[in-house]
Amino acid sequence: xxxxxxxxxxxxxxxxxxxxxxxxxxxxxxxxxxxxxxxxxxxxxxxxxxxxxxxxxxxxxxxxxxxxxxxxxxxxxxxxxxxxxxxxxxxxxxxxxxxxxxxxxxxxxxxxxxxxxxxxxxxxxxxxxxxxxxxxxxxxxxxxxxxxxxxxxxxxxxxxxxxxxxxxxxxxxxxxxxxxxxxxxxxxxxxxxxxxxxxxxxxxxxxxxxxxxxxxxxxxxxxxxxxxxxxxxxxxxxxxxxxxxxxxxxxxxxxxxxxxxxxxxxxxxxxxxxxxxxxxxxxxxxxxxxxxxxxxxxxxxxxxxxxxxxxxxxxxxxxxxxxxxxxxxxxxxxxxxxxxxxxxxxxxxxxxxxxxxxxxxxxxxxxxxxxxxxxxxxxxxxxxxxxxxxxxxxxxxxxxxxxxxxxxxxxxxxxxxxxxxxxxxxxxxxxxxxxxxxxxxxxxxxxxxxxxxxxxxxxxxxxxxxxxxxxxxxxxxxxxxxxxxxxxxxxxxxxxxxxxxxxxxxxxxxxxxxxxxxxxxxxxxxxxxxxxxxxxxxxxxxxxxxxxxxxxx
Numbered sequence: 001x002x003x004x005x006x007x008x009x010x011x012x013x014x015x016x017x018x019x020x021x022x023x024x025x026x027x028x029x030x031x032x033x034x035x036x037x038x039x040x041x042x043x044x045x046x047x048x049x050x051x052x053x054x055x056x057x058x059x060x061x062x063x064x065x066x067x068x069x070x071x072x073x074x075x076x077x078x079x080x081x082x083x084x085x086x087x088x089x090x091x092x093x094x095x096x097x098x099x100x101x102x103x104x105x106x107x108x109x110x111x112x113x114x115x116x117x118x119x120x121x122x123x124x125x126x127x128x129x130x131x132x133x134x135x136x137x138x139x140x141x142x143x144x145x146x147x148x149x150x151x152x153x154x155x156x157x158x159x160x161x162x163x164x165x166x167x168x169x170x171x172x173x174x175x176x177x178x179x180x181x182x183x184x185x186x187x188x189x190x191x192x193x194x195x196x197x198x199x200x201x202x203x204x205x206x207x208x209x210x211x212x213x214x215x216x217x218x219x220x221x222x223x224x225x226x227x228x229x230x231x232x233x234x235x236x237x238x239x240x241x242x243x244x245x246x247x248x249x250x251x252x253x254x255x256x257x258x259x260x261x262x263x264x265x266x267x268x269x270x271x272x273x274x275x276x277x278x279x280x281x282x283x284x285x286x287x288x289x290x291x292x293x294x295x296x297x298x299x300x301x302x303x304x305x306x307x308x309x310x311x312x313x314x315x316x317x318x319x320x321x322x323x324x325x326x327x328x329x330x331x332x333x334x335x336x337x338x339x340x341x342x343x344x345x346x347x348x349x350x351x352x353x354x355x356x357x358x359x360x361x362x363x364x365x366x367x368x369x370x371x372x373x374x375x376x377x378x379x380x381x382x383x384x385x386x387x388x389x390x391x392x393x394x395x396x397x398x399x400x401x402x403x404x405x406x407x408x409x410x411x412x413x414x415x416x417x418x419x420x421x422x423x424x425x426x427x428x429x430x431x432x433x434x435x436x437x438x439x440x441x442x443x444x445x446x447x448x449x450x451x452x453x454x455x456x457x458x459x460x461x462x463x464x465x466x467x468x469x470x471x472x473x474x475x476x477x478x479x480x481x482x483x484x485x486x487x488x489x490x491x492x493x494x495x496x497x498x499x500x501x502x503x504x505x506x507x508x509x510x511x512x513x514x515x516x517x518x519x520x521x522x523x524x525x526x527x528x529x530x531x532x533x534x535x536x537x538x539x540x541x542x543x544x545x546x547x548x549x550x551x552x553x
Contacts, residue, residue, distance in 0.1 A: 043295030150494020163427030264547020
């Protein structure tokens with residue numbers, strides 16, 4: 001039997017129907033509103049989407065997105081004459097969503113999405129476990145998503161040409177590390193970081209004889225990310241300007257599931273990540289000196305290595321402080337405030353009548369997120385931690401291990417950095433990645449829901465976690481030729497999420513509230529912090545004509 005022959009035959013006899021010929025809609029519009037901050041940004045951005053709603057058009061919230069102008073400023077220190085920051089000295093961590101700490105969504109005054117800190121971590125994890133390679137090819141530049149090469153991770157508690165603590169910021173010529181105390185020797189670069197730099201920063205070519213299309217003025221007018229260089233003198237400022245693109249269906253599953261709808265007062269509140277770091281450069285060796293997390297919880301940008309051949313070269317002959325600040329910008333682009341874009345459609349009457357006669361109200365189920373952290377667990381200690389005593393319809397429990405930095409000079413070189421999490425470092429790919437080979441930080445992993453263990457035998461080995469849980473989150477549960485996910489078992493060792501699917505339940509248990517706890521042993525050899533999430537299901541009814549919502553669960 002030839003499948004190709006069957007396809008040719010079916011194509012020959014196939015007839016178009018009326019639905020194939022007639023268009024569903026007769027008009028499409030894309031409108032935007034600006035935020036309600038009036039040019040003042042203190043960690044929170046608010047949108048009132050009421051002006052976008054109304055008339056006889058339907059809003060497609062699944063297609064909506066937010067654009068926020070950000071700026072990273074690098075201020076040169078006293079020995080600036082020896083420092084040579086290029087356009088590639090700065091890069092973003094994996095995904096534009098790293099600039100966001102949490103999102104809250106209200107419809108007609110009802111909170112549908114709860115404010116949850118560290119939301120960028122769980123967004124990144126779900127993208128890494130569910131996205132297909134085709135999606136990555138199409139959306140990577142739009143999302144700023146090029147996964148890090150975890151195998152290039154090194155560690156040092158003293159200053160090196162690439163930084164201190166965990167670092168994975170070598171974006172230039174491959175080299176062989178001989179650093180004592182490194183995590184392991186590697187001749188790799190972080191190709192994910194290099195791609196993010198090249199795809200998210202415009203720079204002016206120096207050898208092109210045609211008029212440059214990448215001058216700062218042209219980029220500013222066109223809304224294209226760019227770098228403005230400065231002179232190599234003390235106090236001068238090099239600046240990187242970004243229009244951070246945030247699709248709503250990436251920020252929250254609510255928007256992925258939301259139907260076409262008329263009406264409804266939608267209010268969105270974003271809390272973002274921003275801060276100021278002081279980096280010490282000494283004879284081309286880099287280290288974190290201080291960090292202040294102004295807003296949010298994580299660092300959204302990275303500094304490139306100063307190693308010979310690195311395209312973000314720093315070459316300071318003497319000791320110098322370099323101050324790096326990231327914040328919302330009101331002067332980087334002609335867009336001077338954050339914008340929310342939404343697409344609306346006018347349905348042809350016969351299709352609107354069919355829609356409203358068959359589905360005047362639609363029940364949707366979507367995932368919201370609960371967070372609880374477990375900190376400073378020493379090596380060899382066992383944990384039995386209740387994450388919540390009461391939550392409805394839990395679906396997944398995800399635990400992310402990170403190195404604890406509370407002890408002075410045991411992680412970073414400077415005593416002032418004690419207690420600063422590794423995901424606030426300029427050199428570490430965290431929170432996009434976690435503790436390398438972090439499965440050892442969660443030995444004998446078990447999840448308990450309503451006094452019932454989820455694993456008949458606690459998970460001990462990395463292949464157990466990957467085979468039984470990680471790969472099953474993607475398309476078709478990881479079974480068959482059509483599957484998804486950007487992680488294989490090797491790369492997962494550096495994006496180490498301990499996952500447990502807790503969605504299995506009796507039908508009569510739907511909507512019941514349950515306790516959730518985790519237990520494990522830290523066998524990593526170091527003290528660890530754990531960022532824990534529960535993804536749980538909410539259920540609402542949406543009136544397609546008015547936008548009214550009714551909470552069911």
